[in-house]
Amino acid sequence: MHYLGFSLRNNLFVAPMAGVTDRPFRQLCKKMGAGLAVSEMVTSNSLLYGSAKTRRRADHDGEVAPIAVQIAGSVPEMMAEAARYNVDRGAQIIDINMGCPAKKVCNTMAGSALLKDEALVGRILEAVVRVVPGTPVTLKIRTGWDKANRNAPSILKIAEQSGIQALTVHGRTRACGYTGHAEYETIAAIKAEARIPIVANGDIVSPEKAKFVLDATGADALMIGRAAQGRPWLFREIEYYLATGERLPPPRVGEIHNILLAHLEDLYDFYGVDTGVRVARKHISWYTKGLAGSASFRHRMNQLPDVVEQRNAVDEFFLSLAEQNEHLYYDPTDDNNIEGHAAWKSPTIFPPASGARLKPISVISMEKCQAISTTWC
């Protein structure tokens, strides 16, 4: 795909996810088939530039181009400064976050809270575009503030007038958090009006769903977040399905074992061993959710304090898995089986592709769904 002057492998993008899409994960997703990966958001508060977290987020050493960095904030001058700072450190695309409903962001009037103030949106976009003239600037939004105020079409116009070169839309309002289903019809309406590329985002969890969203919205690209956690190979599965109409067989246990071990090494290198072990726990949990015997494994693994024990536990789990199955097999009755996740899949809008082998849908309670949702950005 040609995108903002870059030649990408495909139109499948990794969503920015704070605490998830660090450099090791972005690199891995690109290796496993993603065309582009956007960094976790970087604050526009220059007081924090010296913090270890912000410095790590601006570290792109060895990352495959193009390097896309997301910035968040609400003061035009500070956002411009943040854009400049990140371009000076290797960013080749600047993405502006107006899509995140997290309290930490919204209370300071940033993220999706900005959608309420269209004049301010315009000032921020213009300030950022002006300060990095040679660098494409993109914008990520939700469909609006709430269901009564779906002003994404109006934000699109402001974005185009300000020189924004692509728009990602997460098909929910800010008020919706992560509840309900992504509104692909709203994204389709935005795409119909747009003169810039539109990236569709929300609830894309499988190759069939990816095809459905592309067809339903007419979007130029897809952005995938939660479903890629612990499943970076989802990108190559979608890429293959879009090209052939067929599903790849599930990956071999041995392959994923090796991918996870390499991922762990990258995390230990990137964060140092102490933080690395802690960060690795959540990735190991995502990789293993829905696999046979994984609940007790995760419980034990989360107590392990050091690299050697963590690595050994992963080895032991995957070796025992390999004795049971050659390929990864997700328990269809497990709540954590993402393709069966009730909140992400509407049977009415997701017809099985002919010949596709679908697993039964497992239903999770609304309480559990909301508990999960409130912890997400």
Ligand SMILES: Cc1cc2nc3c(=O)[nH]c(=O)nc-3n(C[C@H](O)[C@H](O)[C@H](O)COP(=O)(O)O)c2cc1C
């Ligand atoms: C843990 C987590 C962190 C996130 N952090 C960000 C962020 O930093 N910037 C942003 O624009 N969106 C953020 N998001 C939202 C995602 O980019 C994406 O829009 C959302 O998860 C919907 O896509 P999905 O259904 O494929 O997950 C985050 C989501 C999650 C789950």
